[in-house]
Amino acid sequence: MSNSEIAIIFDELADMEEIEGNRWESLAYRKAAASIRSLGVPLETIYSKGELRTIDGVGSAIEKKIIQFLETGKVEKYAEMKSRYPIDFTGLRRVQGLGPKKIYALYTGLGITGLEDLKAAVESHKIEKLSGFGKKSEDNIKRSLDLIATRSSDRLPLGKIYYEVQNMVEAMRESGTVQRVEVVGSIRRMKETVGDVDILAVSESPDEALRSFLPQKYVTGVIASGPAKTSVNLSIGLNGDFRVFSAESFGSAMQYFTGSKEHNIKMRDLAIQKGLKLNEYGLFRKDIPVAGEDEEGIYSALGLQYVPPEMRENTGEIEAAQKRMLPQIPEYVDILGDLHVTVNRFTPEIIGEIVATARNEGLKYAAILYDGTWVSRGSGADYEEYKLMLKYVDKLNAGSEFRLIPGIRMPINMGIEQVSVPPDTMSSAYVVGSLSVNGTSSAYDLTDTVLKSIKSRWFRTLSLSFTEAAPDRSTGMNYEEIFHACAENGIFVELSGNPDDYGIHYTAARAASSSGVKFVLGSRAALPGHIKYIKLSTAIARRAWIEKSSIINSAGYDRAKEILQL
DNA sequence: GCCGTTTTCGGCCCGACTGTTTTCAGTCG
Numbered sequence: 001m002s003n004s005e006i007a008i009i010f011d012e013l014a015d016m017e018e019i020e021g022n023r024w025e026s027l028a029y030r031k032a033a034a035s036i037r038s039l040g041v042p043l044e045t046i047y048s049k050g051e052l053r054t055i056d057g058v059g060s061a062i063e064k065k066i067i068q069f070l071e072t073g074k075v076e077k078y079a080e081m082k083s084r085y086p087i088d089f090t091g092l093r094r095v096q097g098l099g100p101k102k103i104y105a106l107y108t109g110l111g112i113t114g115l116e117d118l119k120a121a122v123e124s125h126k127i128e129k130l131s132g133f134g135k136k137s138e139d140n141i142k143r144s145l146d147l148i149a150t151r152s153s154d155r156l157p158l159g160k161i162y163y164e165v166q167n168m169v170e171a172m173r174e175s176g177t178v179q180r181v182e183v184v185g186s187i188r189r190m191k192e193t194v195g196d197v198d199i200l201a202v203s204e205s206p207d208e209a210l211r212s213f214l215p216q217k218y219v220t221g222v223i224a225s226g227p228a229k230t231s232v233n234l235s236i237g238l239n240g241d242f243r244v245f246s247a248e249s250f251g252s253a254m255q256y257f258t259g260s261k262e263h264n265i266k267m268r269d270l271a272i273q274k275g276l277k278l279n280e281y282g283l284f285r286k287d288i289p290v291a292g293e294d295e296e297g298i299y300s301a302l303g304l305q306y307v308p309p310e311m312r313e314n315t316g317e318i319e320a321a322q323k324r325m326l327p328q329i330p331e332y333v334d335i336l337g338d339l340h341v342t343v344n345r346f347t348p349e350i351i352g353e354i355v356a357t358a359r360n361e362g363l364k365y366a367a368i369l370y371d372g373t374w375v376s377r378g379s380g381a382d383y384e385e386y387k388l389m390l391k392y393v394d395k396l397n398a399g400s401e402f403r404l405i406p407g408i409r410m411p412i413n414m415g416i417e418q419v420s421v422p423p424d425t426m427s428s429a430y431v432v433g434s435l436s437v438n439g440t441s442s443a444y445d446l447t448d449t450v451l452k453s454i455k456s457r458w459f460r461t462l463s464l465s466f467t468e469a470a471p472d473r474s475t476g477m478n479y480e481e482i483f484h485a486c487a488e489n490g491i492f493v494e495l496s497g498n499p500d501d502y503g504i505h506y507t508a509a510r511a512a513s514s515s516g517v518k519f520v521l522g523s524r525a526a527l528p529g530h531i532k533y534i535k536l537s538t539a540i541a542r543r544a545w546i547e548k549s550s551i552i553n554s555a556g557y558d559r560a561k562e563i564l565q566l
Numbered sequence: 567g568c569c570g571t572t573t574t575c576g577g578c579c580c581g582a583c584t585g586t587t588t589t590c591a592g593t594c595g
Contacts, residue, residue: 017567024578028567059568097584099593132592136585185595198595226583241595243582261579261595268579273571279580 003043006069007033008090009078010062015089015100016081026100031057034262038313041480041511044070056314088114094154096144096223096239097137105132119145151237155193159499159536161236162187165197168218168234178203180250184257185241188309190539192497192506197240198257202247249281251294256280262314263307270302270318278302310542315510330541330548337365337553337560338534340432340463340494340522342409344371346389353528355402361531365403365557367430367522368393372410390429403557405430405566409463412453430564432494433459437466437477447478454485460564461520462486463494466502479504483512492552493517495544497536498524509544518563520552 014029035057036043046052047070052063065075085107091114092103106112109130110121121127122145127138148154165183172181178201182188185198219240221233234240245253256264257280271278276285282292283301291297299306304321308329311317320326338361341354351368358366370386386408393404407430433453437446454462462482486493493512496503501524509519521541523533541551548554552563 022567025567027578031568057568061567097593101592132585132587134586140584196595224583229582231583257595259595264595265579272579281581 003036003039006043006066006075007036009069009075010036010065012089013075013078013081015093015103016085018100019085019104028057028059028062031262032062038315038507041508045480086113091115092118094144094148095141097140102132105130115145115148153193155195156236156238157499158187158190158192158194158539159497159533161194161197161238162536163532164236169199171218172199172201178244179247182254184254185259188258189260189312190310190536190543192540194238196238197234197236199240199242200250200253200257201242201244202250203244204246245280247293248289249292251296252278252282252292252298253280255295255298258309258312260313263312263318266314266318267298267302270304274302276301308542310539311545313543327545327547328549329546330538330551330554332535332538333362334548334554335363335521335534335538335551336556337363337367337405338523338525338531339367339405339430339461339520339553339560340409340496341366341368341525341528341531342371343368343389344526346370346385346392348392350528351389351392351396351404354525354531355396355400355404357528357531359402361534363531363534364401365405365560366531367405367407369407369409369430369432372408372431405561405564407432409434410459411435412459412462413449428566430461430566431459432461432463434463434465437464447481450477450482451485454482454489454491457489457491459491461492461494463496463522463524464504465496465524479508479512480515483515483517487515487517492520494520494522495537495540495546496522496524496533497538497540498530498533499536500526500530503537503540506540506543509540509546513544513546513550518550518552519546 010029010033014026014033017023017026017029032055035055039046039055043052043066046055047067052058052066053060058066065077069075085104087103087107089100089103092098092106092112095115095118098106103112106118106121106127110117110126112118112121118141122138122142125138127133127141128135165187169181169183172178180202182200183198184200185196186194187197218235219232220235223231223233223239225231228243230242232240232242243253243257255267268278271283276283276290278284278298282289283298284290291301296306299321304318305324305326307317307321307326311326311329317326338358341358343350343354354366354368368389370389390406393406397403409432412433412435435446435450435453450462450464453459483493485491493509494503495509503524519541521534521537523531523537525531525533552560555563
């Protein structure tokens with residue numbers, strides 16, 4: 001029973017209430033669903049502490065439904081409504097342009113209950129004859145269905161598109177037809193998954209700008225085009241929204257389109273309380289602009305500390321900013337080293353490439369982790385190679401400002417008792433204990449394995465990775481207990497934003513910050529070219545509200561070595 | 567259905583765009 005399961009139930013309740021015209025109930029369910037999705041802890045845990053009502057958007061009625069779900073696996077009201085609307089809302093809402101009302105119209109008019117029915121109706125051209133729909137609607141539905149068929153999720157991992165989007169924006173800047181271009185939306189917030197690409201530009205002639213500055217090589221189709229906005233299909237597999245604003249409004253436009261939606265609702269509410277009005281064009285008293293040119297001015301005019309984009313999820317950041325108590329999260333330039341670069345084979349060429357790439361990323365040091373599974377095989381060849389690597393690193397470090405920290409990565413389900421190398425090798429190397437969670441083991445077993453290994457203290461840093469790309473890594477593992485054990489035993493926890501290898505979710509990391517645990521950031525680069533993912537790892541720390549002082553890599557090489565006890 | 571530093575009742579973000587029902591509802595962010 002995961003949080004996302006119950007979030008889906010509330011989202012569908014929202015859809016059904018909307019069909020029945022109960023707008024506010026719908027809004028309430030929608031809000032509760034979003035809140036539950038952004039929790040870092042299982043609802044069970046919150047329930048067992050009797051704290052369900054502390055969740056934003058959960059009142060007495062929704063609390064009852066959550067309890068009912070946790071205790072019986074069902075929600076009565078949902079079952080009752082669903083019997084009247086036997087429709088796969090979750091599936092059908094993936095289709096662009098279909099909301100609750102249109103889905104209901106498709107159901108009553110054509111008996112469509114899911115994506116399969118919809119596809120059949122499109123193929124037999126029944127949609128265009130349906131009242132409220134037309135030829136264009138049918139074409140749009142068909143296009144969206146084709147897109148859905150090519151992928152399992154409507155969102156892509158940030159790391160899979162981040163760097164291409166940067167290139168695209170760079171091309172726009174070079175086009176010279178606009179004065180300024182910025183990426184906003186979930187990419188600016190560095191959300192783990194991205195549903196679309198939002199880009200803003202400054203130009204005095206918006207019409208012309210919208211026509212001319214889109215780099216053709218990235219655009220595969222146009223969805224909508226108005227005087228202030230153009231929506232397109234991008235070659236990277238997502239839709240892109242481009243908007244043009246004047247310089248006076250650019251800050252408020254950035255603020256508005258960076259989101260999140262929930263953060264903005266709270267911001268507007270705050271503005272109203274102060275007798276102001278906030279929209280994408282500025283912050284106004286009556287109709288006189290108070291702020292809007294830059295984001296800082298808007299936050300400041302509302303009596304808030306500046307909130308970094310990564311924290312804008314309405315999970316307490318506005319309240320903290322009012323009290324000027326936002327944590328000191330690290331800036332991207334504060335991270336001086338990458339503490340997880342994978343080395344499967346040692347050659348001077350590979351090491352040279354790692355050093356060159358890391359320097360290029362602005363780093364001062366990197367930990368190169370040799371795959372330690374050779375230990376269990378007890379074979380000598382790899383151990384000899386590892387020793388060669390140590391010697392080579394010593395030589396390299398002596399003559400360079402850039403430093404390497406040699407280390408070993410060991411699977412943690414392989415205890416220290418199986419380690420057959422001399423103990424001094426283990427104690428002099430930076431040892432990372434890793435566990436890859438594939439979703440087949442039970443949550444209890446996993447928690448137990450991890451706790452046991454933490455207590456045996458044979459590694460310095462815990463590195464968890466997940467082959468399941470579930471958005472909340474809802475394995476049911478007891479992160480709270482794991483992080484507390486880490487803090488108690490002086491073990492660090494690794495955060496990684498590598499898109500090929502899901503690390504600990506930011507919500508789990510944030511929930512753990514009260515345990516006092518310290519964090520290590522790593523790119524988990526398997527190839528030198530992936531060292532750039534250290535930026536995505538930093539983003540996770542920022543989203544998790546982790547203080548710069550709790551991150552080992554924000555220290556320089558000498559201090560970091562000291563902390564790692566090397 | 568939720569929520570409260572003017573409220574326990576009466577509000578609840580708001581503007582852009584599309585397509586179709588020729589004046590606006592539905593969807594999106």
